Amino acid sequence: MTQQIPPQTNISQLAALLHKQVQTAGGISFADFMAQALYHPQYGYYIAPRDRIGKSGDFFTSSSVNRIFGHLVARQLAQMAELLTAETFQIVEQGGGEGHLALDILEALAEESPELYARSTYTLVEVSPDNCQRQRHNLNAHVGKVTWCAENDWSITSGCFVSNELVDAFPVHVVEKHSGVVQEVFVVSHEGSFAEEVRESTNPRLTEHFAWLGCGPVEGNRAEVNLVAPDWMRQVGQRIEQGFVLTIDYGYPAEELYAPHRRAGTLMCYHRHQADDNPYESVGEKDITTHVDFTALRKAGSEAGLETLWFGEQYRFLLGLGFFEELLRLEAAASDENEARALRLTLKNLIVPEAGMGETFKMLIQGKNVGTPELLCNRAIGSIPFV
Numbered sequence: 001m002t003q004q005i006p007p008q009t010n011i012s013q014l015a016a017l018l019h020k021q022v023q024t025a026g027g028i029s030f031a032d033f034m035a036q037a038l039y040h041p042q043y044g045y046y047i048a049p050r051d052r053i054g055k056s057g058d059f060f061t062s063s064s065v066n067r068i069f070g071h072l073v074a075r076q077l078a079q080m081a082e083l084l085t086a087e088t089f090q091i092v093e094q095g096g097g098e099g100h101l102a103l104d105i106l107e108a109l110a111e112e113s114p115e116l117y118a119r120s121t122y123t124l125v126e127v128s129p130d131n132c133q134r135q136r137h138n139l140n141a142h143v144g145k146v147t148w149c150a151e152n153d154w155s156i157t158s159g160c161f162v163s164n165e166l167v168d169a170f171p172v173h174v175v176e177k178h179s180g181v182v183q184e185v186f187v188v189s190h191e192g193s194f195a196e197e198v199r200e201s202t203n204p205r206l207t208e209h210f211a212w213l214g215c216g217p218v219e220g221n222r223a224e225v226n227l228v229a230p231d232w233m234r235q236v237g238q239r240i241e242q243g244f245v246l247t248i249d250y251g252y253p254a255e256e257l258y259a260p261h262r263r264a265g266t267l268m269c270y271h272r273h274q275a276d277d278n279p280y281e282s283v284g285e286k287d288i289t290t291h292v293d294f295t296a297l298r299k300a301g302s303e304a305g306l307e308t309l310w311f312g313e314q315y316r317f318l319l320g321l322g323f324f325e326e327l328l329r330l331e332a333a334a335s336d337e338n339e340a341r342a343l344r345l346t347l348k349n350l351i352v353p354e355a356g357m358g359e360t361f362k363m364l365i366q367g368k369n370v371g372t373p374e375l376l377c378n379r380a381i382g383s384i385p386f387v
């Protein structure tokens with residue numbers, strides 16, 4: 001059955017290429033469509049030069065909101081470094097965007113823990129040449145400290161692997177459950193526009209994934225399956241001898257992600273700070289993203305020796321690491337009440353649950369060969385003096 005979607009008015013070069021491909025193949029999986037829309041070697045959203053992050057781009061990330069985010073992450077990294085015995089503390093960040101988080105972490109280490117800064121290395125793993133260039137520019141002050149390497153080329157003897165909003169950018173399969181059977185959404189061409197066809201799935205990995213996860217969509221619902229994410233997490237685990245993995249992203253545990261009320265999945269597109277759910281319009285000019293399945297990440301991680309040490313909402317992580325104390329310090333340093341109010345309004349985005357990034361955003365901290373340390377972010381909210 002072909003599902004009509006609104007006709008596409010803005011046919012980019014990438015859309016034209018994809019139309020040809022879809023017609024020749026008689027349809028491609030949504031995962032293949034999304035992979036090209038985001039990562040086509042010439043026209044993909046993350047590959048072609050454009051402003052993506054921040055006011056002049058399509059969306060904000062926590063690290064682009066304010067440097068306090070990276071500074072608090074750095075505080076957690078500094079404690080992790082104390083828990084490790086090796087001289088060199090290796091930080092590897094994958095999918096660093098324009099390098100905001102790297103910059104804020106390095107700045108905070110240089111200011112608050114200069115001894116640790118001196119014995120740290122920072123490696124960026126980035127698939128987009130445009131973002132690599134932006135990272136080099138933004139990290140100019142730390143030249144010599146930062147290096148870049150390919151996805152299969154890094155390893156950590158002792159250190160921490162970090163990602164912020166990487167996993168939500170991995171291509172996903174879209175499925176629907178009908179008559180008890182998981183079917184897959186294919187993208188086809190219909191009267192010059194992209195359309196969707198729900199087909200019997202020919203990919204055994206989809207049903208294998210749900211069996212492995214022990215959870216899946218209920219009858220009649222649409223959902224996404226991120227097959228890249230668990231493979232990626234296993235590889236991350238295998239590349240670490242001793243250390244931590246900090247994964248920051250929006251998402252839910254599997255039971256919540258595949259809950260019956262979530263009838264249409266979580267796929268969203270972002271263009272110039274407008275959200276919509278039509279990935280077939282303005283192909284290559286907008287971000288396509290889905291919520292992350294943290295159960296799958298935890299399960300895959302544990303298969304590679306990564307034990308979950310902490311999992312929770314971003315607001316709890318930030319409060320534990322001193323968000324309020326830092327806010328008070330910055331407010332006291334503001335030149336007037338207007339500046340202090342503007343600061344409060346900006347920073348509020350990082351912790352408020354509903355409209356902001358506080359609750360849907362989660363932090364997953366895993367460890368390999370590090371025991372079960374009490375992490376700084378775990379500080380009880382009740383023990384914060386002015387809450």
Ligand SMILES: C[S@@+](CC[C@H](N)C(=O)[O-])C[C@H]1O[C@@H](n2cnc3c(N)ncnc32)[C@H](O)[C@@H]1O
Binds near residue numbers: 053095101163169
């Ligand atoms: C939403 S952005 C992340 C933003 C950034 N971490 C921040 O804090 O602002 C996703 C990033 O992941 C990169 N990316 C996607 N897949 C990747 C992969 N397999 N390896 C490395 N980078 C990847 C994209 O090019 C982009 O830089």
